Amino acid sequence: MMIEGTHFLAGQDIADVAWKLVAVNLSDLAAKGAEPLGVLLGYALGGDDARFAEGLAEACAAFGVPLLGGDTVRGMGPRSFGLTALGRASHAPVPDRRGARAGDAIYVTGALGAAMLGFEALRDGTGADSLAYRRPRPLLAEGRALAPVVSAMMDVSDGLLLDCWRMARASQVTFRLHGTAIPVAATARRAECLRWGDDYQLLFTAPADRPLPIAAARIGSVEARGRAPLCLDGDWLNDPDRLGYQH
Amino acid sequence: MMIEGTHFLAGQDIADVAWKLVAVNLSDLAAKGAEPLGVLLGYALGGDDARFAEGLAEACAAFGVPLLGGDTVRGMGPRSFGLTALGRASHAPVPDRRGARAGDAIYVTGALGAAMLGFEALRDGTGADSLAYRRPRPLLAEGRALAPVVSAMMDVSDGLLLDCWRMARASQVTFRLHGTAIPVAATARRAECLRWGDDYQLLFTAPADRPLPIAAARIGSVEARGRAPLCLDGDWLNDPDRLGYQH
Numbered sequence: 001m002m003i004e005g006t007h008f009l010a011g012q013d014i015a016d017v018a019w020k021l022v023a024v025n026l027s028d029l030a031a032k033g034a035e036p037l038g039v040l041l042g043y044a045l046g047g048d049d050a051r052f053a054e055g056l057a058e059a060c061a062a063f064g065v066p067l068l069g070g071d072t073v074r075g076m077g078p079r080s081f082g083l084t085a086l087g088r089a090s091h092a093p094v095p096d097r098r099g100a101r102a103g104d105a106i107y108v109t110g111a112l113g114a115a116m117l118g119f120e121a122l123r124d125g126t127g128a129d130s131l132a133y134r135r136p137r138p139l140l141a142e143g144r145a146l147a148p149v150v151s152a153m154m155d156v157s158d159g160l161l162l163d164c165w166r167m168a169r170a171s172q173v174t175f176r177l178h179g180t181a182i183p184v185a186a187t188a189r190r191a192e193c194l195r196w197g198d199d200y201q202l203l204f205t206a207p208a209d210r211p212l213p214i215a216a217a218r219i220g221s222v223e224a225r226g227r228a229p230l231c232l233d234g235d236w237l238n239d240p241d242r243l244g245y246q247h
Numbered sequence: 248m249m250i251e252g253t254h255f256l257a258g259q260d261i262a263d264v265a266w267k268l269v270a271v272n273l274s275d276l277a278a279k280g281a282e283p284l285g286v287l288l289g290y291a292l293g294g295d296d297a298r299f300a301e302g303l304a305e306a307c308a309a310f311g312v313p314l315l316g317g318d319t320v321r322g323m324g325p326r327s328f329g330l331t332a333l334g335r336a337s338h339a340p341v342p343d344r345r346g347a348r349a350g351d352a353i354y355v356t357g358a359l360g361a362a363m364l365g366f367e368a369l370r371d372g373t374g375a376d377s378l379a380y381r382r383p384r385p386l387l388a389e390g391r392a393l394a395p396v397v398s399a400m401m402d403v404s405d406g407l408l409l410d411c412w413r414m415a416r417a418s419q420v421t422f423r424l425h426g427t428a429i430p431v432a433a434t435a436r437r438a439e440c441l442r443w444g445d446d447y448q449l450l451f452t453a454p455a456d457r458p459l460p461i462a463a464a465r466i467g468s469v470e471a472r473g474r475a476p477l478c479l480d481g482d483w484l485n486d487p488d489r490l491g492y493q494h
Contacts, residue, residue, distance in 0.1 A: 001289035001329060003322030042248035042289065042329035071329075075250030078322060082248060082289040082329030 033147025159244020280394025406491020
């Protein structure tokens with residue numbers, strides 16, 4: 001669900017909003033190793049419906065998913081959009097966030113913070129590349145390749161540290177992370193990059209000696225539960241409000 | 248999708264809104280003869296989340312469907328809720344609104360206008376029964392029983408006349424309706440009852456000589472396409488804006 005003012009800027013190109021609505025839902029399927037079958041849209045009508053439809057069509061074409069149906073409504077005030085993506089699991093058991101085990105290695109598929117830089121470029125009108133924020137790409141092929149290999153998997157939508165904390169807590173273990181091993185889009189702003197969401201990389205764990213079918217950065221190790229779910233460079237972190245975007 | 252101010256009154260019991268959100272989506276499944284498998288909710292948080300959860304739980308229990316997942320968001324302004332109901336077709340071909348054929352009879356499962364009376368009771372605080380408006384019941388068992396028998400089926404959500412017009416147009420035929428044969432909740436206000444939505448009765452067509460598995464009112468006959476999709480007591484009706492709730 002995306003609400004004007006909360007999930008997108010009022011003046012933002014509504015085609016980008018449509019794209020993102022599709023992409024972030026497909027990212028949830030990617031984290032399950034699922035093949036997308038189609039999407040259902042709940043759409044609040046506005047003055048820019050044609051432009052929304054363009055972005056929606058572009059996203060559906062890019063990711064090979066049909067728009068199956070949905071609902072259109074009229075309302076007052078900030079607009080809201082809802083999308084449900086349907087998919088079919090490609091591997092059983094379906095990966096979730098509860099399966100990380102002591103001895104596993106922790107991985108992430110790519111750099112964090114690219115969406116943050118894109119957001120700032122858009123907000124400040126610098127002309128710098130904002131594609132990572134406006135048009136994220138769900139890692140569908142990567143998720144399917146990883147599903148048979150991982151012990152736990154989720155997409156990083158609310159910040160790497162927060163999502164690591166959640167996965168560690170759900171798995172009743174501790175994630176020990178090595179800060180400099182975590183790929184970021186802006187090394188001078190590492191702490192922010194680790195707390196910004198919207199990148200839609202995949203975070204996963206797997207037995208440390210298991211070969212991976214795709215490239216990924218090894219960012220830490222899973223240990224038996226210690227003082228807190230998360231330990232970054234020796235610091236125990238246990239306040240989720242300081243780790244990322246809570247909603 | 249339901250938006251505050253458009254689909255429900257600002258002061259309305261939010262438990263009723265939750266119930267209705269489930270019920271109207273399951274009604275779409277009923278019209279397809281489908282068995283519901285579960286629902287996914289997009290929920291804008293507010294101050295009455297516990298009360299919403301109560302109504303949601305009551306509806307899910309009443310209709311035997313689990314809440315499978317969804318999304319919660321924060322936003323400003325009028326609240327919006329989206330729900331996707333998943334179901335499995337019980338009969339192929341799945342009924343739709345395009346299959347009405349000349350010679351078919353037209354049926355509706357029950358009285359129209361009950362929701363109108365309920366809405367007015369609630370709005371005016373008369374203390375009269377408002378259950379039909381607040382807590383509609385999707386006709387799931389009826390829809391499944393009818394699916395193998397009907398030539399076309401849909402639920403009446405926007406007014407009987409408008410939905411008849413739509414079904415006739417989609418089937419490229421004319422629906423000839425007999426006004427007095429149409430069951431209404433308030434005979435003195437027949438014209439309004441035929442134009443008010445929210446009753447969630449099932450409208451369907453079937454060959455005139457085919458026995459029906461449930462009780463239904465026969466309200467007219469399907470003819471080859473004439474001057475307009477709809478003819479009520481000899482009057483040709485072709486202005487959808489005057490037939491029901493357009494959105």
